[in-house]
Amino acid sequence: MSFQSLPNELLYMISGQLRRPDLNALAQTCQQFYAFLNSTLYFDNIRLNHSSALFWAASTGSLGTIQRMLAHGADLQIRAESAAATQLGLNYLKSQNMTRKRGSARTRHTRSKKESLSFSACGETLLHRAAEWNQEAVAKYLLDNGCDMLSIDMYGYYPIQLAAHRGHESLVRLFLEKGFHPNTLSWARTDPSAIHSAVCGGYSGIVKLLLDHGADANLKGSSSNNEYSPLDLAFSEHWATKTQNILDLQNALGPEHMRGGQENCALLLIDHTAPHEIFxxxxxxxxxxxxxxxxxxxxxxxxxxxxxxxxxxxxxxxxxxxxxxxxxxxxxxxxxxxxxxxxxxxxxxxxxx
Known part of the structure; x- marks a missing residue:
């Protein structure tokens, strides 16, 4: 009796004894096994691996994988989980909640729910992953299917900020077209808004795009730890050593590229800043x-x-x-x-x- 002629019940029992790489290899040996075992792989990934295939697909632009995962019961609102990431998020959001209790009376374009946001809301989403890796088609699909562009990751960033950090102008434009307000403040320490993030990377094209959509050139953070305007960041030096995200940008782009870009950002911001604030x-x-x-x-x-x-x-x-x-x-x-x-x-x- 050939292996291919085994009933599906026996195949399912055998598949339960195989490691995931072996099961994946078996599924690719013939069309019959692929049709039966591929569903098992998706179900196991959702049940045992916290839908890690979704995050891989969001990073690589594999829209078909995302759609198949959803057909097998995956949740688009899922957040990446790891012990270190969870603890970092808890510690950071706890400190931010304490800061916000001390408070400030200034009016800001912040999310109304943020005051009651629980620690469990912290963590990277599929939209963060797509924004960071410049997967515009995936980001559009996620937004069209109800993913929240106002979700924050463990460092306090919105997805649009990751896109701005990496210079993905088309993605920043997509978020703006979907209704993201450019003056929305996050809980990030160094760069609390999308225009701050763009200045950090020296992306003058994104800065111009945000200014054209109503971004405030003098926007400042919501706590005493980030009272820098975008213009301050374009000139400042000491902030560059504060976050691993900025260090990664420096290594990827080179300090000269960032310096030249930040000079162009400063010129744009000066044009959009009231003269009396500069004087x-x-x-x-x-x-x-x-x-x-x-x-x-x-x-x-x-x-x-x-x-x-x-x-x-x-x-x-x-x-x-x-x-x-x-x-x-x-x-x-x-x-x-x-x-x-x-x-x-x-x-x-x-x-x-």
């Missing part, structure tokens, strides 16, 4: 000099920033000379007024009551 903070000129953002320095000077302003006790020209930035020295030197010609600031007299 109130003279440090932007110093930061632009320190980062050697020649085009940004020129843009700030065109806005009317005074190059004679002393920053940390010295003028911008002095900093440019210290860092040996010849192009900036040539730009600033003709604009500097000699110290002897500067009018000393008058001290205000105290009025007696």
């Amino acid at each position: 109130e903070d003279d440090r932007y000129l110093l930061l632009a000099v320190k980062k050697n953002y020649v085009k940004v320095v020129q843009a700030l000077l065109d806005l009317g920033i005074d190059p004679n302003t002393c920053l940390l006790g010295r003028r911008a020209l002095r900093h440019a000379k210290d860092f040996k930035l010849k192009e900036l020295v040539d730009l600033l030197e003709p604009l500097i007024t000699p110290a002897s010609q500067l009018k000393p600031k008058r001290k205000k007299r105290k009025t007696e009551p």
Whole structure:
């Protein structure tokens, strides 16, 4: 009696004794075994492996696998599980809940349910995986079938932020078209919104897309740990060592690519920032000099920033000379007024009551 002529009941009993790789190999030996055993593989993956095939399919763009998993009872709302990820999520969300209890009265575009969000809501979703790996067709299918684009992963990121981090402009556009508000704040520490995430990666095209859809160039986070605007991030240096996500970006893109992109981001953000907000903070000129953002320095000077302003006790020209930035020295030197010609600031007299 040949193996192929065995009744399905016996095949099912035999399959229960095989390891998953062996069962998969057996299913591929002939069409008959494939038709019978493939369903067993899907059911076992859902029951024993927490639907890991769904996350593989979302990463690789295998829409057919996702559809077959759903036909076998998989849940699109499933979240990735691991002991380390779960504990990290619990610790982080607990700290964020404590921060939010201390509170801030500012109005933000945050999800109304977030106040009562439980720790079990933390974890990577299929939409996060598709957004990170630039699988637009999968992301569209997931959104059309009820996946929540306002879900957060264990680091506090929305799916759109992962797409912005990696420079997937078409995916960011998809989320915006599906109704994602660009000023929605997440619980991420360093980059609490999509425009922050795009600036971190130096993706000026995504920054422009978000600004065109109403993103606030001066948007800041919801806790004392992330009170940086997107413009602050374009200039800042110390934030780059804070998260593994940023370090991965630096390794993948190279620091020079990120620096050039962030300079273009800074130019876009300056164009969308009210002049009085820039004039109130003279440090932007110093930061632009320190980062050697020649085009940004020129843009700030065109806005009317005074190059004679002393920053940390010295003028911008002095900093440019210290860092040996010849192009900036040539730009600033003709604009500097000699110290002897500067009018000393008058001290205000105290009025007696």
